[in-house]
Each structure stands twice: as structure tokens, then as C-alpha cells.
Amino acid sequence: MEEQVEMVGRAFVEHYYHLFDSDRASLASLYHQSSMLTFEGQKLQGVDDICSKLNNLPLEKCHHIISTIDTQPSSFPGGIVVFVSGSLLQSGEEHTLRFSQMFHLIPTPEGSFYLQNDIFRLNYG
Amino acid sequence: MEEQVEMVGRAFVEHYYHLFDSDRASLASLYHQSSMLTFEGQKLQGVDDICSKLNNLPLEKCHHIISTIDTQPSSFPGGIVVFVSGSLLQSGEEHTLRFSQMFHLIPTPEGSFYLQNDIFRLNYG
Numbered sequence: 001m002e003e004q005v006e007m008v009g010r011a012f013v014e015h016y017y018h019l020f021d022s023d024r025a026s027l028a029s030l031y032h033q034s035s036m037l038t039f040e041g042q043k044l045q046g047v048d049d050i051c052s053k054l055n056n057l058p059l060e061k062c063h064h065i066i067s068t069i070d071t072q073p074s075s076f077p078g079g080i081v082v083f084v085s086g087s088l089l090q091s092g093e094e095h096t097l098r099f100s101q102m103f104h105l106i107p108t109p110e111g112s113f114y115l116q117n118d119i120f121r122l123n124y125g
Numbered sequence: 126m127e128e129q130v131e132m133v134g135r136a137f138v139e140h141y142y143h144l145f146d147s148d149r150a151s152l153a154s155l156y157h158q159s160s161m162l163t164f165e166g167q168k169l170q171g172v173d174d175i176c177s178k179l180n181n182l183p184l185e186k187c188h189h190i191i192s193t194i195d196t197q198p199s200s201f202p203g204g205i206v207v208f209v210s211g212s213l214l215q216s217g218e219e220h221t222l223r224f225s226q227m228f229h230l231i232p233t234p235e236g237s238f239y240l241q242n243d244i245f246r247l248n249y250g
Contacts, residue, residue: 002168038195038208043127070163070244075231076200083163083227083244098248100225102208106200119195119208123223123248 001073009071009082012105012113017064024055030115037118050118061091078107079116085123098123126198134196134207137230137238142189149180155240162243175243186216189224203232204241210248223248 019026031037031047037054044050066086074081082103087096104117144151156162156172162179169175191211199206207228212221229242 036197038197041193041195043197068166068246070166070246072161072163072168072242072244074199074201074229075204075241079200081206081227081229081242081244083225083246085225085246085248100208100210100246100248102206102227102244104199104206104229116200117197117206119197119206119227121193121195121208121210121225123210123225 005073005080006071008113009080009105010069012080013066013069013082013084013103016103016115017066020054021061021063025051027051027054030113031118032114032116035115035118037115037120039120040122059088059090063089063091065089065096074104076104076106076116080105080113088122130198130205131196133238134205134230135194137205138191138194138207138209138228141228141240142191145179146186146188150176152176152179156243157239157241160240160243162245164245165247184213184215188214188216190214190221199229201229201231205230205238213247 028047028051031050033046037044037050044053064086068085070083072081084101088099089096099122101120103115105113106116107113153172153176156175158171162169162175169178189211193210195208197206209226213224214221224247226245228240230238231241232238
């Protein structure tokens, strides 16, 4: 059970950053109308607002390098909380930006997951 | 509603770090038997194991300085996810350690909250 949570959480997160870095518009498939994203303190809700934010970031092309992925089952049946730390490399830049991000994955009737909660912060200092 | 979630989440987190820094043993009141803590990748479950870990950290006395607190309502009725970034100052040390931490707060029948999910990571690099 615990191993499955970890496997599913990791696979989802790797899929998420792969889409982010290769075909950002397709992240829309991972959010629902109820989904919430807090990006550097800015609160967005719903797949349209969230994807509009992600697709218009001042990051034309970037690459996420994952350092750690921690997963736990959540109190929502079948839900998984995931905590990620890593670095963001922007195309044409030499320096990476450290970030942390948390996700709350909720199972869908189709046997997949969507992101209900998503909080992203750059780590300064 | 959204404002209340933010107010409650912030108050809980400030209370948590106040207890951590002033009377760490009393953090036991914020965890239940089902609670999970992942501390720098180490998984612990239940109030006894979690508090034993927290009380035996190689941090005799420390002070948490909070930089950011982001909150969202979770899918669990009345639940709140909180994401914190900040710095940890150890007694007698000059340098702070950056950390990020996420909590999933679940309401109790008594009108309070407990920590079901807690994931802590130091931010290196």
C-alpha cells in the first residue's frame, strides 16, 4: 500500500514535469474545475485560470531537475500528498532556481488522478 | 471561506512553530495515531514515533523564522493544506538553514485541527 502510494506519486510527478517541460499546454489534462494553484503566492482556481497562468509564465522553455519526492497517503480516500524539491533551469540561463512544490492528487473514477491542490514556491536565499 | 482557511492555517502554523521552539514535547497534542511525518525522507507514523523523532533531533534549541505561508482548502471536508517556507536558526549558530514544510490539517470533532500529513525538507544548494 505504502509502496504503491510512493510509486504512483512519483510517476505522477515525473509525468507532470515532463509535460511542463515538453508540452506545457497539455497540463490542462491534470487539473479539474475545482483545482487550486497557488503560484508564488498568487491564487488561481479552475483549469482555465491555472493553465493560462502556467502557459504565460516568463519561462519560455525550462527544465525541471527533481531533487527529492516525498509521498504520503492523504485523508481523502485514495488521495496522495506529494512534496517535491528541485531546480529549474531556464533555457539560455546558466543558473538554476531552487523550488519546492506540493501536490494533492485525487483519484478519478477512470482510475487516474487529478491535481486538487498545487502550491509552488521558489526558494530564495 | 477562503479568508477563514487562510486565517486558520496561518494561526495553526504559527502555533506549531511556537510550540516547536518553546516546548517541543507539547507538539504531541497536534498529532494523532494516524498522523504521518516524513522528515528529510524518513517516514514516521503515529504520535509516539513522530514526537520521539522531533524531541531527539540534533537541534537542542532552535528558532523558526517563517518566510511564506500558503493555504488552500483540501478535498477532505474542513481540511486545509498549508505550505511553509522559512529558516531555522540553531542556538549558538550564526547561519540559518532554509526549510520547506507542508501540513495537511484535519478538523477534530472538538472544533480544533490535527496534523494528518507533515513533510519536512531542508533546502540545500
